[in-house]
Amino acid sequence: MTLLTAKSISKTYREKVAVNHIDLTVKEGQLIAFLGPNGAGKSTTINMLTGLIQTTSGEIRLAGLDPKQKEYHHKIGVVFQNSVLDGQLTVQQNIQNRARMYKNIDLDFENQLIDDFGLTTILDQRYDTLSGGQRRRVDIARALVHQPDLLFLDEPSTGLDIQTRKVIWGTLEKLRETRGLTIILTTHYLEEAEEADFVYVIDHGEVIAHDTVKQLKEDYAQNLLTIESENKDAVLAEIDSSWSVVQEKGSLLIKVPNEHDAIDFLQRVEPLITHFEFRHGNMDDIFMALTGKEIR
Structure with missing residues (x-):
């Protein structure tokens, strides 16, 4: 079931267009990833979806609610890039202050969050x-204490070690499985985007591609087979004419359609090669193909 929709939302600041007519559809329980370089419009989009800033044009609806309505904000939790918690208060005080903003807080759920994080x-x-x-971890627990339907995470893992990221994502996956939590994520960690149900690639304030990770890989990410051989000419003679090949010193970098074609090719040239490496197309390839630049 669809939880959130955004229809042709835009945000302009004087003559600068930060977000240009973006359409989004988010279903219940999904993990949605926004990918794009710095300044692409990801955070501005999040800020409109959370009601922090108003759209210049377009419409946003969450379960039929508008961001201007109080009930809209009861259904969302937000973790911004920069924390909004009070540094002079304890962890417990910060969490309790948030809990007091809502009625019927489930204390068992609150305690479980504290334990899980x-x-x-x-x-x-x-x-x-x-x-x-x-x-x-405190930021995220606080954003979840009122059991929102939708959690916004704006660059939640920047600067965190892998152990902390595992704790965070392990807990969030548990909430997705047990409570159907929906998550919208912006990230520079491409391995996080790999786990998304749906990805929106944003650049220059526009959605330039949107699909499942699997389909984006098929459309934009190519598998790479690296071959080392003392007889490169003989290997080149066996390569399908439709495949792209780049020669680098003693290696051949071959873009192959899939692993099955790579295996068939390797079997044919096995006596000619001294070393090989196969790499599946990944989110880096998708990003480079679509934006022409690495994530910064």
């Missing part, structure tokens, strides 16, 4: 004394 031992510490990873 590993916050039990730091509840009495002031927020400004915490490490970056601890702060981020």
Whole structure:
């Protein structure tokens, strides 16, 4: 079932167009990833969807609600790039202050969040004394305490170590499975986008591609087979004429349609090669193909 829709939303600042007529559809329980370089319009889009800023034009609806309505904000949780928590308060005080903004808070759920995010031992510490990873875990727990339908995560893992990211994503996946939590994510960590149900690639304020990860890979990411051989001419003679080949010193970089074609080719040239490496197309390839630049 569709949870959130955005129809032709735009945001302009004087003569600058930050977001240009973007359409979005988010279904319940999905993990949606926004990919794009800095300045592409990702955060501006998030800010419109969360009601932090108003659209210049277009329409946003969450379960039939408008961002201007109080009920809209009861259905969402938001974790911004920069924390909005009070550094002088303890972890517990920050979480409780958020909980008091809502009626009928489930204390068992709140305590489970504290446990799952590993916050039990730091509840009495002031927020400004915490490490970056601890702060981020508190930020997310606080955003979830009222059990929102939709969680917005704007670059949640920037600067975090892999252990912290695993704790965060393990807990969020648990909530998706048990409570049907929907997540919209902007990220520079492409391995996080790999796990998304649907991806929107944004550049210059526009959606330049949108699809499942699988389909985006098929459309834009090519598998790469690297061959080392002392007889490159003989290997080249066996390569399908439709395949792209780049020669680099002692290696041949061959773009192949799929792993099955790569296996067939390797079997034919096995006596000629001294080393090979096969790499599936990934999110880096998609990003480079669509934007022509690495994520910054």
